[in-house]
Amino acid sequence: MLIDVMPEHVEGWAEELASLTAGLGHLFARPEPREVFADLIEGLLSDLGRKNGWTMAERAGHASPHRIQKFLGEASWDAEALLAEVQDYVTSRLGDGQSTLVLDDTQVIKKGTRSVGVAHQHCGTTGDVRNCQVMVMLTYAAGCGHTFYDRRLYLPAVWAQDAPRRRDAGVPEEITFATKPELGIAMLRGAIDRSLPFVWVAADADYGKDPALRAFLHENALPYVLGVPVTLPVAGPPGKPYQPAVAKAGDLLHYALGRDRWERRSQGEGSKGQRYYDWAWFEVVLPGQEPANGFAHHLLIRRSTDKKQLAGGRVDFEYAYFLVHHRRDAALAEAVCRAGVRWTIEENNEQAKQITGLGQYQVRRWNSWHRHVTCAMLALAFLAVQRARHCEQQAASENDGVSNHAPEQNVEQGKGAPAREMSAYR
Template sequence: MLVDVAPEHVEGWAEELASLTAGLGHLFARPEPREVFADLVEGLLSDLGRKNGWTMAVRAGHATPHRIQKFLGEASWDADALLAEVQGYIAAHLGDAGATLVLDDTQVIKKGTQSVGVAHQHCGVTGDVRNCQVMVMLTYAARAGHTFYDRRLYLPAVRAQDTSRRRNAGVPEEIAFATEPELGVEMLRGAIDGGLPFAWVAADADYGKDPALRAFLHENALPYVLGVPVTLPVAGPPGKPYQPAVQKAGDLLHYAIARDRWERSSQGEGSKGQRYYDWAWFEVTLPGQQPAGGFAHHLLIRRSTDKKQLAGRRVDFEYAYFLVHHRRDAAPPEAVCRTGVRWKIEENNEQAKQTTGLGQYQVRRWNSWHRHVTCAMLALAFLTVQRAQHPDPGQTPAPGDHTASGNAPEQGDDQGKGRRTEEMTAYR
């Protein structure tokens, strides 16, 4: 965790933080918002149990939360200008040509009905339909560390089309309804246009099943590993004359089972050691969607290393499916490693909510939401950069380290002993 830092580094961080916030003073036209900005960021990085207007005001010595509320709601400053500074800070300190951009969304449960974007909608935090806000996030996962790079607030169609609610929440007129994958494309386009160095894109099946998102990645010749549902239409593997022209991703499982050509490899380092799974790899084509020049599509099937008790008390292996778009000369283990990098955005969601107050805002309007979330992103980026610059002695490879082979079995993993560690065979 980012908060697990060596005590001797903490005192030096106060000076670094003061230098960072002072360097961003040009974003504010008056001295007061500059002061409140510094107080707010310090509060988000503090050990307060709850990080709302009242608690951070008390910590800063303010008589009431009015100054913080005014800073977030009424003061004249641009949250997107601050975001650009955060992105420049990340690129300067964590920039890595081998990094992965990871897309995912997270939710903040709300009790009221007036906050911008709030609606009864699917809540990944609880796994059901809740009154919540959905924010689509983009994480930059590099060798030195991982942190949020961009953000979008999802407006459900019912809210995007409600003129009265839009006006009350201060939603700009140019903001129209967009799906979560469409918001993801906006952020990926911004990263490309901004010259951010990275090598791969990763996301779960909610994004991987979207053909427009995949088309954008093909057009920009970007390698990706995307979770996909078992129903994804695919054609392949080649060389099977009796197979249907188009089938579902899940139908290819029987080829892997019949051949018994599973290869064991780690998906990356977890809290309990290496995450080992068995993998099968097939070349496929997507009906109506071609890869970039010099690229190929493969379906990667992940199987648990032992059987689990599943729904209906049935005992079987757990399977997951990934669509990979990669250069033809790329080795399959590279894609396996990238599937594990997707977890970095889940770690960022947890860290930002627990450590930098990402979801603890008391604001309702469009501008206020973007201001608070961007300040929380700055706080998380600061922690990530400081941890990268002052690693603990004996620290394991940094989160997002895409160079780790991930093939050494963890201690006590008998299943991993003696298994082949060479590159997995591409089933063609």
């Protein structure tokens, strides 16, 4: 339940939701799909324990799930047109020139082999290899809230190269195999083309290790903080002749340890309070990839504040490595803050699955998958906007109209990170 939400807020949200769905009625040529669309979005935002065709049809008063299934599978409307509306809604309500775009993928476990994109592949949800679908998501993290901005379905090579299977699932002919970072690049390019206001890009090591993604960010002069593996080749720190010409990121840990360069800072607010770590950073050279003009590369190392029980029974500090591409006047405090913002996409993945039915679909084809996921994105964006408005009103009431601080301020106290809590109205 959203903190401090009163019945009058819920009623206001319901009215605004009706206005929102009605305002999108132009996407549908006939009255029936407009009605089903409104029913579907309301169902995705309801307190139903399981949000499938049957439960949402019953809630909407339909005799069977046929109308919802037809809306997602056969009705004449364009999921990409709805996505553009979702993006405009997010930009107009949450747009912030200091925002961060966050890339990550999430998985939905599936049985069988017919659902589009399903394959025996790595599943980050469970940490093993199993039958699942993978969707690459892009989160917009602003100072007042965060929600999904774009999505791509990852089509494994076994699908991309199987013409009969593609045909049965309705995969368009122009869709070819693309890696997850390549899908991420396409979404970032789309955000730039649509003039989305943002400054930084963040992602974990599965994306940070990809040279093509880094090259795209360099070419567009975008600051980033990307998780990287300990094996990432780097050279540096500059001016240290005893360092090998090219080392691995993990080899440079001794430089931070030997110089006692650690600063304790919060990475942001977590479910148990501030998430404090020790941090060190220093300039490095990325072999074969020059930073943008006026930018530099730094290796940012995060260390746990106490020793942990690690794999194999070893007890030691936990370390994580990030490559930071930033304008030369950037400070450690901002890099730490942006590294913390990466977790907003984890929250969006969890909230969308638990609250707005992101993974609770009963569809198999390309078109219907994109329709369902885009509707779930709209529902999550609506919640993010309502929560941001409520928090703004609450802050204005408590502080006599003084607005919240910018996200990069007060980083040591963790106050720059977007808030964690969000829930559907009930």
